[in-house]
Amino acid sequence: MYIILGGTGHVGSAVAQSLLERGQAVTIISRNAKKATSWKQKGAQVAQVDVHDTYALHQVFRNGKRLFLLNPPAAPSADTAAEERKSLASILKALDGSGLEKIVAGSTYGAQPGNRIGDLGILYEMEEALAEQTIPATIIRAAYYMSNWDMSLLTARQEGKVYSLFPPDFTLPMVSPDDIGRMAAQLLVEPAPQTGLHYVEGPKFYSPADVAAAFANALRKPVEAVEIPRGEWIPALTRVGFSKEAAKSLAAMTAIVLEKKYDFPASPLRGTTTIQEYITKLISDGQ
Secondary structure, eight states: OEEEETTTSHHHHHHHHHHHHTTOOEEEEESOGGGHHHHHHTTOEEEEOOTTOHHHHHHHHHTOSEEEEOOOOOOTTSOHHHHHHHHHHHHHHHHTTOOOOEEEEEEETTOOSOSSSTHHHHHHHHHHHHHHSSSOEEEEEEOEEGGGGTTHHHHHHHTSEEEESSOTTOOEEEEOHHHHHHHHHHHHHSOTTOOOEEEEEOSSEEOHHHHHHHHHHHHTSOOEEEEOOGGGHHHHHHHTTOOHHHHHHHHHHHHHHHTTOSOOOSSOEEOOOOHHHHHHHHHHHHO
């Protein structure tokens, strides 16, 4: 049995679907009961568990052999760093004595020690904790999610603009959640002792201008990339619902990316989905 933590999100859904297509038994952990029916129809089991309920989480883990671990993102209106550390602590505690034989965990490019640097710090702590426990663990460091641009669909449609904290011509590695999920599924079915650190990105680097062009092509209207100046990052984020703590964390993480204060892999695993394909599907699915 394969256990998928976060199985109703973008990446977790792709992992679950890939495993089901391979004929594997899958249990999806989710708090969202509304999404359970569709997964049951596909042949998966669904465990409705709050990630903070360590005992219930542990019981689900005991019924499986392999786990895809994705620490759920906290709501941006909360103190994201504090909330994500709480959920991570619960997950790690639930692993003790679970009998799992292998873990594949989702991390991120740029994971590094530090406080208030968004997912970069939290996921680095996860990597370190997994290295210290006894269950064999593979780490996937994924590039910038293409799904981060989902929220731009509204402004692209209504204003002909895609807003970004990055300059329009700043390129960075991006990857679609489906590509991450397929690769994670492949790593999950490998022999348990076969572990490692894997970087995953798409076919090429993209810029906000490339994203705007993809929206323009799919919507058949002009769309431009608009940079939010660095001094306006935190006010702009709080205006759209981020708490001050969450805005500061995201701003700090963005600065690290802009200043390229992290290592780029020499030979990443590469997905095949282009930004144009991703945006076109996003618009098609939203219609």
